[in-house]
Amino acid sequence: MYRHAVLCVCLTVLVLFPCSESCELRPVHALVPKTIPAGYIISKGTKELNLQGCGLRPVAFTSSDPDFAVNTDGTIITLRGMRITTKHFAVHVKDESGYDWRVDVILTCKDEASQKSGNVVHRRFKRRWRPLPFAIIENDSPPFPKDVETIASDSSVNYTVYYEISGPGVTTDPVGLFTLDRDTGMIRVNRAVDREQYPQFVFKAQVFDRRTQQETDQFLPITVNVEDKNDNAPQFVGSLFFTVQERCSAGTIVGKVNATDRDLAKTHHTLIKYTLLNATDMFLIDGFTGVLSAKSNNLDREAQEKVYVGIEIKDMGGAPDGLSNKGTAVVTLTDINDNPPTFKEKLYKGQVTENQQNVLVLRIPVEDKDMINTPSWKALYEVSKGNESGNFRMETDPKTNEGLLYVIKPLDHEKTPLVKLEVTARNEAPLVGTSATWQSVPVELTVGNEDEGPEFTAPILRLKVKENLPNGTVIGTYAALDPETKSSNGIKYYKLTDPGNWITVVENTGELKVANTIDRESPLVSNDLYNISVKAVDESKKIGKGMVILQIEDMNDNMPVIPGSELIMCSRGDTLSSVLVEGVDKDQSPYSTPFIFELGAEHDGKWKLKDATSSSVVLEQAVHMPNGLYTVPLLVKDLQGLGEAQTVNVRVCSCEREVDGVGVCGARSASSSLGSWGILALVLSGLLLLLLCLLLIFFCSTKREKVALNDDTGTGGMLLKSNTEAPGEEVKDGAFMTLAGADGLDGSVNGIMADIKNVGLAGGHYSQQFGQGGGVYNNTTQEFGTEKYYLSGRHNGSLYGANTTYQKYGNVNTLDTWRSNKNYLDRKLAYLGEEEDGRYADDLLKTYGNEGMGSPAGSVGCCSNLGEHETMDFLNTLGPKFRPLADVCYTTTNTKK
Missing domain, CATH: 2.60.40.60 (Cadherins)
Incomplete structure (x- = not known):
């Protein structure tokens, strides 16, 4: 049944189409061993590969599998050894007209078990499905559905079967593309399909027993290849904008035009040919690569900066029936400097x-x-x-x-x-x-032309003059001419600049005369040159300017001198010392060096000269001399014999260092030779320092007056220095002056104790002289907080000394009792504990740490915190030096009582 159907199809095709187009190539089936060596012939002179019955002659064969090759006669051979069970590949055959044909090759291994010894029981294996892979044409024309192929299973001999298919194109996308006649096994395609979208379908075929609904054979993968049809025109890919330099040489590559085709690759359907539609005199394009290049070297940007090149791309290698597309490439010519201005x-x-x-x-x-x-x-x-x-x-x-x-x-x-x-x-x-x-x-x-000012004959006039020329001497003439008349008539001359006022310009003639002494050694002269500027004014008030440069020649008007106030000669013990004496002359040679050095006529013979050079000489001691300042008469003459005697001060000292041969005296040597003026300066400095100290004492003593409190009971509260370890006669009762109020000290309460003058000691008795009233009582009022305290006390002047005049010790002491002092101190401490503003730092309570470990007296700070009441037991532990003091105080107190 299958063969009859195929025959009918072939006859129909032969009637409707020419022979070359009605040729149908069947797959090539080959039975091969499981192990195939290299060079094994699969099929020799295969008629399908030779296009037999198609009326065409093959010209090239291409295998899709690199393990196989096809000879020119259509023989398929292996290129390497391999092991296979089944193998499926394709051979592309190109005919003489340029078309490609595809032939499928299916390899199946032989059943080697059937070739073994006859003792082996031969077992028949069930044959598998037939047929082999199918093919449909993409975008096939209606009517649909169309028959594709019939599938059949050998199990249909023993069973009443029906067939089913499933998979892509059947039950999955695109659903319903293929259908199956379940009774006959005919597969049909129901609509056109695009190969570029679905190049191949692989779905599953199954066979079932109608009675038991059980599969009677294993399922079979069905492959349906969609054969390509030239239904896609090529498309341009990438940019079509190119740049090339003008005047480039012929053959210069401009760029590459790229195109693609969606049809099956490596077939005529995708073989693209490129063709220029214009600008063929300027550019060339390779027909199959698309490379665009310059045709000549005459591309001129100035004639045409952008060239629009039309390009056609066509598949089928440019055949008339190929599909095409057109585009425009833009070629920009870049500039080169091929045109001068x-x-x-x-x-x-x-x-x-x-x-x-x-x-x-x-x-x-x-x-x-x-x-x-x-x-x-x-x-x-x-x-x-x-x-x-x-x-x-x-x-x-x-x-x-x-x-x-x-x-x-x-x-x-x-x-x-x-x-x-x-x-x-x-x-x-x-x-x-x-x-x-x-x-x-x-x-x-x-x-x-314009009316110009006068012009000097030379913009710069140079004149040589000698220094110290007499005033009025004419040193030259600096004249100017009118450019139009070439004459000097009516032109007047004036000096513009003359730093030293050395030159006078004659107004009518332009003569230059000496006005003041020209001195080459003046700081106004640089490198023996002195500049002045002159202007010339014509009758129309036009001005011309010029410059005169005086080159001053030297004269012997300066004597050599020895610079510096004094020379330092370092004393070197018993060795005779020397010092270098240098002379200086402002003149130039031959009016300066070499100098002649001689000792003056009045020198004392203690010096001598040696090692003279052109400008210096060494002054050396002739005899050893102690440190001190010496004067040496020295005569210095220049080369012309001009010179005079000079006095050089030489200081001989013990040098602490020498710098570049020049000694520096030590501090002791320098201070020992100060002289009368130096001593006077030191005395004045000492007096000024003393006066400054007195001023400071005065300012400090005029600050806020503080009340002086006394701790004793009326002895005067002063301790005397004693050089004896026990109380001597000088610290007995008689050493203290008891002041009687009625005899000399009691007086008016308004009396003020004046300065104690001429205090002296005579015959073991003290004498005192007081001024400004006989009373020595002083009333003092001191404010603490909001209360005022009135302190009345006895002024006491105490004198100490022996057989000389002594300086006064003045002090204001109260002669009140300890109880009065205690009350006053309590009041003051209460005030200090309440407020801190506006008081001296000495009046503030401060906290001090204990100044020692184990001290029975605790802190001795003047303003320590008031702690527990301390006993007087610590007096028993004081050393022997305190006992004389205690005895004195005790004796004085008893005496007063």
């Missing part, structure tokens, strides 16, 4: 007034065909001829590219009324790809 005129003329400078006199325009604002377009100008004096400068206008001609040095109408120049223009970039050269143009400038 050209002048618009053959001659440029301008005008300038004489004596003008730094002025623009002419604009010179140019044309350049190259790209604007590039180095190939920007022009550079220079005055190539006529600017030997440097009077002109050329610049470029950056906006217009014009040449700007400037006069930078004044021109003279009388010398050159017409100036001829030549201006050359070039680009920033060098010329390329052309035989043209840089161009030049002549320029003529007319120099206008």
Whole structure:
């Protein structure tokens, strides 16, 4: 049944289509061993590969599997050894007309068990499904459905079967593309399919027993290949914009045009041919690679900057029935400097007034065909001829590219009324790809005349003069001429600058006369040169200026001298010391060095000279001399014998160091020789320091008065220094003065104790002299907080000494009892504990730490915190030095009682 169906189809095709197009190639089936060696012939002279029955001749074979090759006669052979069970690949056959044919090759291994010994029981194996892979044509034309192929299973011999298929194209996307006649096994396609979307379908076929609904055979994968049809035109891929330099050589690659085709690769359906539609005189394109290149070296950007090139791409290798597409490539020509700037005129003329400078006199325009604002377009100008004096400068206008001609040095109408120049223009970039050269143009400038001021015969006049010339001496004439008349008539001369006022200019003649002494050694002279400036004024008040440089020649008007106040000669013990004496002369040779050194006639013979040079001599001791300051008469003469005796002060001292041969005296040596003025300065400094100390004591004593409290009971509260370990006679009762109130000390309460004067000791008795009243009582009022306290006390003056005049010790002490003092102190402490503002730091309570470990007296700070009441037991532990003091105090107290 299957063979009859195929025969009918073939007959129908042969009737409807020509023979070459009705050829149907069946797959090639080959039975091979499981192990195939290299070079094994699969099929020899295969008729399907030779296109037998198709009326065509094959010209090339291509295997889709690299393990197999096809000879020119259609024989399939293996290229390497392998083991297989089944193998499926394809062979592409290209015919003489350029079409590709596909032939499937299916390899099945032999059943080697059937070839073994006859003793083995032969077992028949169930044959598998037939047929082999199917093929349909993409985008096939209606009507649909169309029969594809019939499937059949050998199990249909023993069973009444039906078939089912499932998978892609059947039950999955695209669903319903294929259907199956379950009774006959005919597979049909129901609509057109696009190979570019679905190149292949692999679905599953199954066979079932109608009675038991059980599978009677194993399922079979069915492969349906969608054969390509040339239904996609090629498309351009990538950019079609290209750039190439103008004047490039022929064959220069401009770029590559890329295209693609969705049809089956490596077939005529995707074989694209490129063709230029225009600009064929400028460019070439490779028909199968798409490489675009320059055809000649005459591409000119100035003629056409962008070239629009039409390109056609066509598949089937450009065959008439191929599908095509068109596009436009844009080729931009980049600029090179193949055009020099050209002048618009053959001659440029301008005008300038004489004596003008730094002025623009002419604009010179140019044309350049190259790209604007590039180095190939920007022009550079220079005055190539006529600017030997440097009077002109050329610049470029950056906006217009014009040449700007400037006069930078004044021109003279009388010398050159017409100036001829030549201006050359070039680009920033060098010329390329052309035989043209840089161009030049002549320029003529007319120099206008104006009334000018007088001009000196020489801008700078140099004169040689000797120093110390007499006033009124004529040293030269500096004259000027009128440029128009070439005459000096009516011109007057005036001096502009003369730092030393050494020269006078004669107004009518321009003579230069000496006005003051010319001194070469003056600081106004530099390198023997002295400058003055002169102006000339004509009748029209025009001014011309000039300069006179005086080169002053030296005269012997300076004697050599020995600089410095004194020389230091370092004392070296018993060795005779020496010092270097140098002379200086402001004059030049031959009026200066070499000097002649001699000792003065009045020298004392203790010095001598040695090792003289052109400008120095060594002064050495003739005998050893102690440290001190010495004067040495020394005569110094220049080369002409001009000189005088000079006195040199030489200090001989013990040097603490020497710097570059010059000694530095030590501190002891320097202080021992101060002299009378130095001693007087030291005495005055000491007196000033003493006065400063007295002033400080005065200011400190005039601060807020503090109440002085006494701890004793009326003895005067003063401790006497004793050099004995026990109380002597000087510290007994008689040593203290008991002041009687009625005899001399009691007086008016308003009495003020004056200064104690002329206090002395005579015959073991004390004498006192008091001034400003006989009373010594002083009333003192001190404010603490808001309360006032009145303190009345006895003033006591205590004198100590023996047989000499002693300085006074003044003190204000109260003679009140301990109880009165306690009350006063309690009040003061209460006040100090309440407020801190406005008081001295000494009046504030402060906290101090214990000043020692185990001290029975605790802290001895003047303002320590008041703690527990301390007993007087610590007095028993005091050392022996305190006992004389205790005895004195005790004796004094008993005496007063």
